[in-house]
Amino acid sequence: MDELILRQLQTTACRVRMGIIEGVYHAKSGHPGGSLSIADTLTYLYSIMYVDPQNPDMPNRDRLVLSKGHTAPALYSILAERGFFPKEELKSLRHIGALLQGHPCIHIPGVDMSSGSLGQGISAACGMALSGKHRGENYHVYTILGDGEIEEGQVWEAAMFAAHYGLDNLTAIVDNNGLQIDGKITEVCSPEPITDKFAAFGWRVITMNAHDFNDIERAFHEAESVTGQPVAIIQRSTKGKGVSFMENQVGWHGAAPNQEQYEQAMAELTAELNRLEAQA
Numbered sequence: 001m002d003e004l005i006l007r008q009l010q011t012t013a014c015r016v017r018m019g020i021i022e023g024v025y026h027a028k029s030g031h032p033g034g035s036l037s038i039a040d041t042l043t044y045l046y047s048i049m050y051v052d053p054q055n056p057d058m059p060n061r062d063r064l065v066l067s068k069g070h071t072a073p074a075l076y077s078i079l080a081e082r083g084f085f086p087k088e089e090l091k092s093l094r095h096i097g098a099l100l101q102g103h104p105c106i107h108i109p110g111v112d113m114s115s116g117s118l119g120q121g122i123s124a125a126c127g128m129a130l131s132g133k134h135r136g137e138n139y140h141v142y143t144i145l146g147d148g149e150i151e152e153g154q155v156w157e158a159a160m161f162a163a164h165y166g167l168d169n170l171t172a173i174v175d176n177n178g179l180q181i182d183g184k185i186t187e188v189c190s191p192e193p194i195t196d197k198f199a200a201f202g203w204r205v206i207t208m209n210a211h212d213f214n215d216i217e218r219a220f221h222e223a224e225s226v227t228g229q230p231v232a233i234i235q236r237s238t239k240g241k242g243v244s245f246m247e248n249q250v251g252w253h254g255a256a257p258n259q260e261q262y263e264q265a266m267a268e269l270t271a272e273l274n275r276l277e278a279q280a
Contacts, residue, residue, distance in 0.1 A: 001214050007279055009213045012081055013043040014273045017242045018266065019077030019090050025262040027094035030102065033252040035074035037177045037210065037237040038144060042078040044216045045142060053083040056109045062139050063112040063128050067121025068146035068175065069103040070254070075111070076100050084110035119152030121145070122172060126162050129170040129230075144173045148180025151189045156201065162230040163202030170230040171223050172203075175210070177239040179250045198232040210237035243268060 016039045024030035049062040066075050073093065080087045085099065085108070092098035099108060103116030112128070115121040125143035132139050145155065162170055174194060182188050191197070199205045204226045208219035216235075223231040239253070240246030243265045257265055 001217050006213055007276060009040075009043055009047065011273065011276045012047075012078075013040045014242070014269055014276060015081055016043055016074065016077040018269045018273070019080060019087065020073040021243070021257065021262065021265045021269065023073045023076060023090040023093035023100070024256045025259075026091040027102075028256050029094060029254075030073055030256055031070040031254045032073065032243075032257070033179070033239040033246060033249070033254075034068060034146060034175065034177065035071040035077075036241045036243060036246065037239050038071060038074050038173075038175050039077070039242065040211050040213065041144070041173060041175075041216065041235060041237075042074055043081075044213060044220065046078050046082050048220065049142070050139070051082070051110070053110065056084060060137060060139055063125070063141045065113040065121045065125040065128070065141070065143040066104050066115055067125070067143050068118065068149050069114075069116030069121065071144075071146075072100070072102065072104050072116075075104060076108075079108075079110040082110070084108075118146070118149040119154040122155055122158040123161075125170060125172070126158050126165075126167060129162070129167040130165055132169055133165070133167065139169070141167075141170050142173065143170070144175060146180065147174055147176045147178065147185050147191060147194065148188065150174060150191045150194065151185075156197075159198065159201040159203065159230075159232075166228050167230045168227050171220075171233060172198075172230065173233045173235055174198075175237055176234055177237045179239045179248070179253065181250075181253045183250055194234050195232075198234070203230050203232045206231060206233045208233055208235050210235035211241055242272070 129141040209215040246252040
């Protein structure tokens with residue numbers, strides 16, 4: 001990857017993380033851990049997806065379904081970065097009457113599917129992909145799932161459906177950060193081996209490091225070459241990535257920082273942003 005593009009992606013991802021912290025702090029509730037772990041992936045996706053902030057509902061746009069809808073702060077932050085709505089909206093997250101709800105809602109510019117009931121988003125993504133096939137349209141559908149979420153049986157019904165219909169216009173990204181609300185996935189109800197399961201259901205499986213843009217680019221380039229079957233990208237990530245005291249801490253699955261924690265998180269991210277901008 002070109003160094004300039006790499007720095008731009010890293011800088012944007014840092015801003016996305018800052019937006020996540022802003023939103024959850026001002027809401028006094030939310031899910032920062034899993035939002036931070038997908039910040040790099042969303043940053044890359046919204047650099048390659050065919051979308052238009054000035055025309056968010058254009059029929060031929062690429063679509064994204066955030067199946068793990070509780071990580072809406074990450075989606076909202078990248079949408080704000082892309083200009084779908086003002087960044088100031090992030091501070092009103094979860095407030096009564098505000099644009100940004102606690103989970104993605106289809107009335108929000110740039111949001112393609114209301115989601116949050118775990119396991120259901122991938123089914124909606126399958127429907128979008130099948131519709132595109134029937135209509136002869138060339139848009140691509142992406143969906144992001146949590147590794148705890150794939151303990152839901154509906155996920156595997158959708159996986160079977162996608163393979164049966166050869167939905168090669170569908171890419172599912174599984175955020176494998178190893179933690180869910182009740183603890184380690186391996187201790188709650190292990191979905192492992194995740195790669196083998198998706199392969200057994202007829203998907204092309206690709207793995208990647210969720211915090212290395214060169215590896216993210218490699219994985220998505222490989223996915224683009226696949227025909228005749230859906231693609232599952234299993235990304236190894238760090239829950240709470242980018243904020244030192246949140247990283248790999250299950251308690252930050254669904255908790256908001258207090259003022260002291262907010263200030264520390266923003267100071268860390270601001271320092272990282274300044275470092276990246278100095279290298280640009």
